[in-house]
Amino acid sequence: MTAHLLCVDDLGRDGVEAVLKLTDSMVEVGRRDIPKVPALRGRTVVSLFYEDSTRTRLSFETAAKRLSADTMSFSVSTSAVQKGESLRDTVLTIEAMGIDALVVRHASSGVPWQLAAWLAGSGVSVVNAGDGWHEHPTQALLDAYTIRGEHKAGSLEGLRIAVVGDVKHSRVARSNVFCFAMLGASVTLVGPPTLLPASLEGWPCEVAHDLDEVVGEVDVCYLLRLQQERMTEALVPSLREYAATYGLDLARAQRLPAGALVMHPGPMNRGVEIAPEVADLPSAVITRQVANGVAVRMAVLFHLLTATAEREVRLDG
């Protein structure tokens, strides 16, 4: 059986809990003078990024290296894609080199599922590192891990989490809503109707349109990046008006309950969805999210690449 991570639902609650527990061990590895273990020696992890990325790509590559896997990196601008090679041919070419995991980001929703279908029977695990407006499961896992570690509750059970801003274009929002709800949090989406998806059927969350009504009673305020590069029409009147209505400025941040966290998946538009001084508050755990990203991705790679065989072998000794 080949294990993939295409969406948070693939893991289920037990799988999510297992990955978060495994992350504790990966954090310990990361704290050492030599932050590297031989767990995935001889395995090859390829990152296939059809979209720009800094933190996710570097985070996955660092994660793979800390587990002693070999890494190969593919970027569209310097590859045979420029000569017109199709996605399918590209993937089958890479697979033919003998690899164990393919970390993929693509601007089109559903591409990781397509790759998993093409790679059926090859033993290659596909990890979704963000597909279009759809899912970004490792972001959700690292956010859940960060909340568990940074919020005094120590768990997401019963926490009130607001996910604020450009939900429509955000794969982070979708993965996070499903992941947070799965772990027992109650989630509220906050944004103008133009920035919410056309249908929220099946989303385990509430919807609000006024940030000021919500901000006084949330345990986590999760701000989304306004994705201007994905907007093909005028969905907000102006950046200034958006910042005034839906940005977390200092006045709103001060109304958050004591102990509440401010989070952002990055890259931040300082002064738009988050005021510059708010991003630097102690309650803003944004760099913590990035640091945890490496450990969570180590846990995901280890979880997927070691789950392939379940032969019974003696445990002790």
Add this chain to the structure above:
Amino acid sequence: MDADDVRRAVWRMAHEIIEAEKGLDGVVLIGLQTGGVPLADQLAEALKKIEGVDVPVGTLDVAFYRDDIGLRPVIPEAPSHVPWDLTDKTVVLVDDVLYTGRTVRAALNALADHGRARAVRLAVMVDRGHRELPIRPDVVGKNLPTGSAEVVDVGPDGVTIGDLVPPPGSGPAGPGRPA
């Protein structure tokens, strides 16, 4: 071995460690997850009573260093806790049962990532034989000949031997006969 036998064995093992190391200068105990952790604590308690010295106690999970990753589900029990540089320390690795030696092999590799220890010793409550690697213990609670179809369990009530696969009709593999 019942609980009293285990307590007496711990006491003797503590004395053997002190004797072999000529004191406890630079000695640290590291219990292997999971069975070695409580035993390391018991040894530390005994060393304290005998010499009046608080020996640092760490824990080590060797999952990421095992040679059977991918052959069976390998899941770490808990993060390792080795908050010191081990360079020039004498490390006493502590485990409940020594069997194939593969866990100890993994532990030696894991330790190397925490510094260059002056020496590494191995203390186990039960040596049950069947070694697959050239590894031997320095301090042993009890040598216990076993078959490879048996399971040795070291618990708070002592040491028991059970069957890996229970004979038909004998109920689930559980607490076996006392050893």
